[in-house]
Amino acid sequence: MGTPLRYLLFICGVYLASSLQTAAQKIALPLRANKIVYSDTVIVGNNYDPSHLFNNATDWYQRNFETADNTLSVNNSTDHTISGSGIIHRKRGNDKAEQNDIYFTINITTLPGAYAYYVYDIYSRADTDKIYYSDIYNEERFPTHKPRWTESTRHDKLTYLDARIQEMLSNLNITMKK
Numbered sequence: 001m002g003t004p005l006r007y008l009l010f011i012c013g014v015y016l017a018s019s020l021q022t023a024a025q026k027i028a029l030p031l032r033a034n035k036i037v038y039s040d041t042v043i044v045g046n047n048y049d050p051s052h053l054f055n056n057a058t059d060w061y062q063r064n065f066e067t068a069d070n071t072l073s074v075n076n077s078t079d080h081t082i083s084g085s086g087i088i089h090r091k092r093g094n095d096k097a098e099q100n101d102i103y104f105t106i107n108i109t110t111l112p113g114a115y116a117y118y119v120y121d122i123y124s125r126a127d128t129d130k131i132y133y134s135d136i137y138n139e140e141r142f143p144t145h146k147p148r149w150t151e152s153t154r155h156d157k158l159t160y161l162d163a164r165i166q167e168m169l170s171n172l173n174i175t176m177k178k
Contacts, residue, residue: 026140027158035134038119038165044177046113050080053110053176057082060175061106064168080110085121088164099160100124102133108172115176119165124157133161 065086
C-alpha cells in the first residue's frame with residue numbers, strides 16, 4: 001500500500017473515530033413541541049392520599065425554592081395542584097465558569113397514590129440575556145453553519161442541566177414518599 005493511500009486511510013480513521021466520539025457524547029433530553037420539558041406521573045403507593053401528597057409537594061417547594069422572587073402562583077388544595085417558578089443555583093466550587101443558575105417553572109398535581117410533575121420554561125441568564133436550554137438543545141440536534149455555542153459548550157450546558165434537574169426530581173420523589 002502506498003504512502004498517500006495510508007495517509008488517506010489514517011485521516012478517514014481519525015475522522016470516523018472523532019465522529020463516533022461526538023455522537024456518543026450527544027445527550028437525549030425530553031422534548032414537547034421542540035421545548036425541553038421534564039414530565040412524568042409517579043406512583044408512590046396506594047396508602048398516599050392526594051391531600052397528604054399535596055402537603056408534601058407544597059413543603060418541598062417552600063423548602064427548596066420559595067423566596068421573595070419565587071412563590072407559588074397556584075396553590076390549590078381542592079384540585080391538589082401547585083405551580084411556581086424556581087431557581088437551581090449554580091453549585092459553589094463548580095470550576096466550569098459557564099454554568100449558570102437554572103430557572104424553571106414546575107407544576108405538580110397530586111392524585112390518589114401518585115403525583116404528576118411538569119417542569120418547563122427552562123432557561124439561564126448571561127448578563128441580561130435569557131438563554132433557553134431548548135435553543136441550545138435544538139442547535140445540538142440541528143447544527144447550523146454559524147452556531148451560537150461550541151459543541152463542547154453545548155454538551156457541558158445540557159449535561160449540567162440534565163444532571164441538576166434529575167437531582168431536583170430525585171429530591172422531590174424522596175419528599176413525596178414521606
